[in-house]
Amino acid sequence: MNRQTISAWFGASLLLGCFVYALVGVFGREREARAEHVRTITFAHWQLESGIREALDALARDYEALHPDVRVRQIAIPERIYPQWVRTQLVGGTASDIIQLGIGMDDEIAARYFLPLSKEVEHPNPYNAGTELGAAAWRDTFLDGMNGGWGYRPNLLDYYGVPLSMFTTRVYYNRTLWRRILGDTPEPRDYEAFREICQRVLAHAARHSTPILPIAGSRANAPMLVDKLFHSQTQRLYQRINLLPHLRPGGADIGLGLLRGEWSLRDPAYIDALDLMREVGGFLQPGFQSLGREDATFYFIQGRALMIATGSWDSPSFRAQAPFEIGVFEVPAPSREHPRFGRNTLGPLSEAEVGTGLSFGITRLSPHPELAIDFLRFVTSRAGNARFSEISGWLPSVIGVEPSPEIAPFLPIADGYVNGFDINLNFVGPDSHRLIQASQFDLIGPAGGVDRFVSTLERELPALLRSDLERIVRDSRHNLARQDVIGAAYLLLPRFSPAESRAELEDRRSRVLEGQVQQESYSAWLRHELLRLAAVPPRAAHSE
Amino acid sequence: MQSRRLLLLFSALSLWSAAPGAAPGPAAAEDLRAAWQKVALNLFADAHREFLALPGDEARLGVALTRLQLQPRTTANLEASVADLRALASAKDPDLAPIALYHLARIEHAHRLRSDPPAALAAYAELRRSFPGHPLADEALVRMAMIEVYEPAPPEHQAATLARYAALAPELASADARRDLHLLLADAALRLTRDESAALAHYLAAEQAGIQLAAIRTTVLVSIGELAARLGRPELARRAFDDYLAFAPRDNRRTLVLERLAALPPAASPAASLVHAP
Numbered sequence: 001m002n003r004q005t006i007s008a009w010f011g012a013s014l015l016l017g018c019f020v021y022a023l024v025g026v027f028g029r030e031r032e033a034r035a036e037h038v039r040t041i042t043f044a045h046w047q048l049e050s051g052i053r054e055a056l057d058a059l060a061r062d063y064e065a066l067h068p069d070v071r072v073r074q075i076a077i078p079e080r081i082y083p084q085w086v087r088t089q090l091v092g093g094t095a096s097d098i099i100q101l102g103i104g105m106d107d108e109i110a111a112r113y114f115l116p117l118s119k120e121v122e123h124p125n126p127y128n129a130g131t132e133l134g135a136a137a138w139r140d141t142f143l144d145g146m147n148g149g150w151g152y153r154p155n156l157l158d159y160y161g162v163p164l165s166m167f168t169t170r171v172y173y174n175r176t177l178w179r180r181i182l183g184d185t186p187e188p189r190d191y192e193a194f195r196e197i198c199q200r201v202l203a204h205a206a207r208h209s210t211p212i213l214p215i216a217g218s219r220a221n222a223p224m225l226v227d228k229l230f231h232s233q234t235q236r237l238y239q240r241i242n243l244l245p246h247l248r249p250g251g252a253d254i255g256l257g258l259l260r261g262e263w264s265l266r267d268p269a270y271i272d273a274l275d276l277m278r279e280v281g282g283f284l285q286p287g288f289q290s291l292g293r294e295d296a297t298f299y300f301i302q303g304r305a306l307m308i309a310t311g312s313w314d315s316p317s318f319r320a321q322a323p324f325e326i327g328v329f330e331v332p333a334p335s336r337e338h339p340r341f342g343r344n345t346l347g348p349l350s351e352a353e354v355g356t357g358l359s360f361g362i363t364r365l366s367p368h369p370e371l372a373i374d375f376l377r378f379v380t381s382r383a384g385n386a387r388f389s390e391i392s393g394w395l396p397s398v399i400g401v402e403p404s405p406e407i408a409p410f411l412p413i414a415d416g417y418v419n420g421f422d423i424n425l426n427f428v429g430p431d432s433h434r435l436i437q438a439s440q441f442d443l444i445g446p447a448g449g450v451d452r453f454v455s456t457l458e459r460e461l462p463a464l465l466r467s468d469l470e471r472i473v474r475d476s477r478h479n480l481a482r483q484d485v486i487g488a489a490y491l492l493l494p495r496f497s498p499a500e501s502r503a504e505l506e507d508r509r510s511r512v513l514e515g516q517v518q519q520e521s522y523s524a525w526l527r528h529e530l531l532r533l534a535a536v537p538p539r540a541a542h543s544e
Numbered sequence: 545m546q547s548r549r550l551l552l553l554f555s556a557l558s559l560w561s562a563a564p565g566a567a568p569g570p571a572a573a574e575d576l577r578a579a580w581q582k583v584a585l586n587l588f589a590d591a592h593r594e595f596l597a598l599p600g601d602e603a604r605l606g607v608a609l610t611r612l613q614l615q616p617r618t619t620a621n622l623e624a625s626v627a628d629l630r631a632l633a634s635a636k637d638p639d640l641a642p643i644a645l646y647h648l649a650r651i652e653h654a655h656r657l658r659s660d661p662p663a664a665l666a667a668y669a670e671l672r673r674s675f676p677g678h679p680l681a682d683e684a685l686v687r688m689a690m691i692e693v694y695e696p697a698p699p700e701h702q703a704a705t706l707a708r709y710a711a712l713a714p715e716l717a718s719a720d721a722r723r724d725l726h727l728l729l730a731d732a733a734l735r736l737t738r739d740e741s742a743a744l745a746h747y748l749a750a751e752q753a754g755i756q757l758a759a760i761r762t763t764v765l766v767s768i769g770e771l772a773a774r775l776g777r778p779e780l781a782r783r784a785f786d787d788y789l790a791f792a793p794r795d796n797r798r799t800l801v802l803e804r805l806a807a808l809p810p811a812a813s814p815a816a817s818l819v820h821a822p
Contacts (some may be wrong), residue, residue, distance in 0.1 A: 245767045
């Protein structure tokens with residue numbers, strides 16, 4: 001037998017071995033699933049970050065130990081194909097019992113394929129018995145009361161997702177490199193100190209002809225830094241735009257405010273925000289807008305950048321992969337005392353409303369919905385969530401869970417002021433967002449500048465804002481129409497129901513109406529303004 | 545050919561079973577409940593199939609309403625629902641006719657590709673005339689206000705419309721409708737006529753009527769506090785801000801509200817809760 005034949009045989013045997021192994025695995029699971037005394041639940045997610053699968057696996061094994069007749073299987077799907085995978089599974093009726101909610105999903109999908117959990121979340125979580133959360137409704141055991149992310153869906157007036165974690169963004173830095181370049185310089189507390197650090201890194205790189213960047217950027221990472229800085233400059237402007245006195249305008253109000261002439265693209269605060277963005281853009285690698293998240297991660301992990309801005313979700317991966325010690329600090333926004341940028345800011349940005357995430361929903365076709373709910377109760381009990389946080393290195397979602405020292409710097413900052421808005425206007429709509437994305441090179445590129453960027457926006461943005469606002473009005477009609485039909489159900493259902501559940505049904509109808517009227521009147525206001533603005537010349541709009 | 549005949553027979557049976565006047569038996573009541581329950585769960589296609597298989601006018605109402613949500617949404621489906629709802633409205637069943645009338649108005653107001661405000665106003669008005677005191681007649685007034693208040697018009701006309709609907713609010717028997725009308729008028733008073741006093745009165749009335757959704761209540765409490773402070777009513781501002789701080793421990797406006805509170809003149813006596821204020 002010559003070497004080539006041996007290698008061919010080896011390859012074929014390896015292939016056969018893998019095939020037999022997979023076959024045994026599949027049939028083993030099938031047999032296990034068919035066994036009368038064993039019930040199996042599966043859950044799917046896209047979190048491939050270091051530590052997450054291990055944490056979820058540990059919880060699954062703990063649950064199996066508590067319930068010997070249950071098997072829990074985890075399916076981890078890469079983020080890139082997750083939306084397609086989930087849709088295929090849901091439409092094909094082959095979805096897991098529990099699925100992570102988020103990317104590629106909307107209210108329509110939630111309503112059609114997932115169980116509403118409103119009844120369940122009102123009852124205490126039995127796995128919290130004996131703790132101070134023992135008597136609390138399940139939803140009240142979460143740090144955000146399940147109001148964030150995929151917990152409560154205001155358009156559907158129901159709870160769908162049960163959250164395991166929450167996320168904040170911070171600046172990570174390479175402590176070893178920091179000491180080498182900056183000595184014992186402390187972490188920056190405000191923008192001025194941060195700017196000085198970045199300039200010292202650039203000077204160091206030039207002096208030593210070392211390709212070290214102050215900050216690793218990408219189209220995913222840069223916004224986590226510059227958006228926060230931008231928010232600080234639009235804080236006062238944002239309050240000024242608001243016609244209502246509730247101190248927190250909505251996304252569409254920014255676009256409408258611009259069309260109404262409540263603010264302009266030449267507003268000093270907006271210009272300052274753009275200047276700040278251009279300045280910070282110079283501390284990132286050239287062309288960062290075309291780089292992906294992985295590229296920025298490589299820059300940082302390989303020690304080619306001192307800092308990177310990213311979410312708490314990257315903390316375990318960085319700690320596992322980086323051959324250096326990692327430090328973390330808050331994005332240092334300009335303080336009120338800053339000689340130029342201080343005039344636009346109210347103060348530190350609040351993270352009080354950072355909602356929970358890593359939310360799981362239960363599919364309608366699950367053969368064991370009660371079991372799936374019980375498993376989610378288990379993993380979001382105080383003890384379960386503490387174990388998840390400890391192993392994963394992610395923030396907890398449940399009240400009273402003590403974070404580990406590594407995760408403590410990521411806890412949301414509750415004190416602070418309402419944020420401003422970011423440059424992307426993505427709360428207004430996709431057309432405006434696309435224009436701003438496409439024009440950012442004009443702002444940050446070496447040949448660009450603030451004036452060039454603003455000129456482009458002045459020329460093209462108003463029409464796109466108009467189309468985005470029209471889209472909001474149009475889209476809200478689908479929702480309003482759906483709520484009409486649901487409202488009819490809640491009007492008629494009490495006739496069939498026992499007295500004790502009538503009050504609950506009437507209460508739900510009341511909430512449907514309240515939410516619907518608010519949404520519809522806002523939509524009517526937008527429509528009113530779009531019609532009015534179409535009928536008057538732009539300069540006269542504000543005086544009307 | 546065979547299958548076509550079967551389809552025709554099935555359609556004829558469905559139409560017969562859904563014909564008005566066929567009274568539902570006790571078993572049908574349970575089926576109706578199950579179908580409405582599916583509507584409440586957003587399962588419109590499933591509910592539609594179940595309503596189609598049931599006899600009686602209520603099932604026909606269910607068919608008409610769920611058809612509006614079937615995908616793809618078509619003009620033919622919408623017109624078929626309008627026909628069903630018109631038939632139910634003219635049958636004058638005191639339980640179903642007001643619902644049919646209300647949804648006929650809603651179709652003109654919010655379901656058609658281009659809404660028809662005059663047709664919607666006429667349908668809402670007919671409902672209010674035919675069934676005064678019905679909760680949906682009260683809701684109809686809120687929707688009429690929405691159309692008229694946000695109609696493009698000169699400011700003086702807008703002020704008169706706001707005042708006209710404000711005067712009608714006490715007539716509403718339904719607390720939900722009162723709440724919704726006051727919230728609508730408060731926001732409109734600020735957006736259209738910048739009348740802060742009127743807006744404050746409407747927000748207070750909405751709060752008294754009972755706001756259910758936490759996000760809306762939080763926003764209304766901040767608005768009451770802010771307006772009261774601007775209008776020189778520090779005691780009211782303090783009560784509203786205190787209620788807000790107790791009600792929304794994780795809201796990002798807390799720092800701003802605490803600053804507002806600190807800027808108010810010192811309180812003469814401890815502030816009572818806004819909800820229980822006379």
